Amino acid sequence: MNAPADPFGEALAHVAERLDVPYPDRAEILDELAADLEAAYHAFRERGLGEADARDAALREVSLDPADLAALADVHRPAARRALDRLPARARALAEPAALALPFLALLWLLSAEVPLVLFLREGGAAVALVLALGALALFLELRRFFVWFVLRDHGPAALAEDTPAPLYLAAGAALAGLGGTALGYHVLLARWESGLLSPEALRAGLREPLACAVTGFALATLTVLLHGALASGLSALRVPRRKTGGP
Amino acid sequence: MTAQREARGSFLVLVALKDGPKHGYEIASFLRERSGGFFSLSFGALYPILHRLEREGLIAGDWRDLGPAKRKKVYRLNHRGEEALASERERARALAGALARLLGEAG
Numbered sequence A: 001m002n003a004p005a006d007p008f009g010e011a012l013a014h015v016a017e018r019l020d021v022p023y024p025d026r027a028e029i030l031d032e033l034a035a036d037l038e039a040a041y042h043a044f045r046e047r048g049l050g051e052a053d054a055r056d057a058a059l060r061e062v063s064l065d066p067a068d069l070a071a072l073a074d075v076h077r078p079a080a081r082r083a084l085d086r087l088p089a090r091a092r093a094l095a096e097p098a099a100l101a102l103p104f105l106a107l108l109w110l111l112s113a114e115v116p117l118v119l120f121l122r123e124g125g126a127a128v129a130l131v132l133a134l135g136a137l138a139l140f141l142e143l144r145r146f147f148v149w150f151v152l153r154d155h156g157p158a159a160l161a162e163d164t165p166a167p168l169y170l171a172a173g174a175a176l177a178g179l180g181g182t183a184l185g186y187h188v189l190l191a192r193w194e195s196g197l198l199s200p201e202a203l204r205a206g207l208r209e210p211l212a213c214a215v216t217g218f219a220l221a222t223l224t225v226l227l228h229g230a231l232a233s234g235l236s237a238l239r240v241p242r243r244k245t246g247g248p
Numbered sequence B: 001m002t003a004q005r006e007a008r009g010s011f012l013v014l015v016a017l018k019d020g021p022k023h024g025y026e027i028a029s030f031l032r033e034r035s036g037g038f039f040s041l042s043f044g045a046l047y048p049i050l051h052r053l054e055r056e057g058l059i060a061g062d063w064r065d066l067g068p069a070k071r072k073k074v075y076r077l078n079h080r081g082e083e084a085l086a087s088e089r090e091r092a093r094a095l096a097g098a099l100a101r102l103l104g105e106a107g
Helices: A009-018 A025-046 A051-061 A066-075 A079-086 A089-113 A115-123 A127-151 A166-194 A200-208 A211-237 B003-016 B024-034 B043-055 B079-106
Strands: B059-067 B070-077
Touching: A009 A025, A009 A066, A025 A051, A025 B024, A025 B043, A025 B059, A025 B070, A066 B043, A079 A089, A089 A115, A089 A127, A115 A127, A115 A211, A127 A166, A127 A211, A166 A200, A166 A211, B003 B024, B003 B043, B003 B079, B024 B043, B024 B070, B043 B059, B070 B079
Parallel strands: none
Antiparallel strands: B059 B070
């Protein structure tokens, strides 16, 4: 029987699953462990052990138990998680959502403080509410990922399971809702124009106002797509293994 | 790991790197062989010590390519590490001398 291509692949995958260390440190630890396993394997082979026995002996010698993994996790714990760990449980439960919501609330405050922007949004009519809801949810999900992956540097299986195209679908929804709102606005405008009820001033305003809905939808969708791409690039730069996901 | 074990492990790693750069397996083998098996560090204990010493700036790790998608990390003492080793060596000698005197008096 041929020897497996990577005799320590399974053992390393098992360590990777249990190692609570952020990337790229996690990838470097696995590389280091792989090199030491190889070195131990060759040392046992030189002592006359067969392939399988040398492999088993190397795995026994270069093994990490749960206490070792905890010690490694402690050495590599990111500063933000250390700071949060020092807080009492109740304070931590408040601190995490607050830190996450802060940039989002700041963005909302900036938007509401800009009166022309609010007027612009109001021009879009009721459909703008749906566009804003979908776009805000998409941006919130992206900000949450940023906080978990790059501030807390949590790269555990649960955290990385959030690497889905859901925000892209929401962004597409915001863009489509924006288009729909604009189309509806023009439909109403055309109906009024056909009935001869529109003054030239009302026609000019009517041609401009529905655009707010599409512009808002596409602006939020574009922002979401850019953030999504930036987060994906950030994960790749950290050598985080990405799972294949589809997107709209 | 207790603080005492960790301090002893750190000292042993600094000693192992005194003669030149080594990777993890070489450090563990060096300690076991040179001490006749008296001192040994399991890999589980070794990695946290190496990484902590690297973060504290006492040792530096350099990656060396071993071929396609394979590389190993080789550690070396830096200036701060040499100073820490010299200080620890003095303390170890003082401790050994005091113990020898104590045992001599007792004997």
